[in-house]
């Protein structure tokens with residue numbers, strides 16, 4: 001593989017194009033954020049990096065609270081709109097037909113249309129240059145009940161999560177494996193009943 005060397009750039013893909021809600025139920029705002037991720041497991045810690053010129057910036061800085069709402073295939077158009085238009089000029093909830101709903105632990109609203117709402121409380125703000133990084137503790141996670149199967153497992157694969165890579169939006173597609181599959185032991189086959197070889201396996205092909 002022959003490589004080209006480019007200068008420094010924010011070249012990481014895919015990233016989640018999350019919809020971050022902030023402000024209050026009375027005056028909600030929502031902006032799209034790609035610079036986000038998990039920083040720590042216990043306590044559950046996340047971050048968002050926000051440019052100080054965003055309308056949302058002082059709302060998050062002053063309240064110390066925001067909600068990360070996961071973006072689905074159905075929400076992608078709204079996510080793009082909320083990432084190119086500012087709450088200082090218009091009400092993005094009204095423009096996109098989005099609904100704010102009260103969160104359980106923070107004053108910032110959640111996005112009703114998103115199946116996963118992650119309530120966050122800011123612990124630290126780090127000015128990095130173009131962006132300020134808000135490091136925040138995850139204080140509650142709200143999940144659409146329809147994503148919980150009969151065994152009580154979360155089926156995040158069923159909500160059509162969106163990804164963002166190099167200027168384009170995608171829906172997550174083919175499952176390639178599950179955690180640890182590369183080292184998982186194969187399940188032992190049950191012993192065949194005497195006189196009846198299992199389908200596809202005969203004394204000829206048994207090796």
Ligand SMILES: Cc1cc2nc3c(=O)[nH]c(=O)nc-3n(C[C@H](O)[C@H](O)[C@H](O)COP(=O)(O)O)c2cc1C
Pocket residue numbers: 017029030031032033034035036049050051053054055056057079080082083084085086087088131164
């Ligand atoms: C896919 C996508 C990802 C974005 N990621 C960020 C980000 O990580 N940080 C940021 O400050 N702005 C980001 N933006 C830009 C803001 O969402 C955009 O400037 C928005 O209009 C700000 O809204 P506001 O002025 O209402 O706060 C992103 C936009 C898009 C479309």
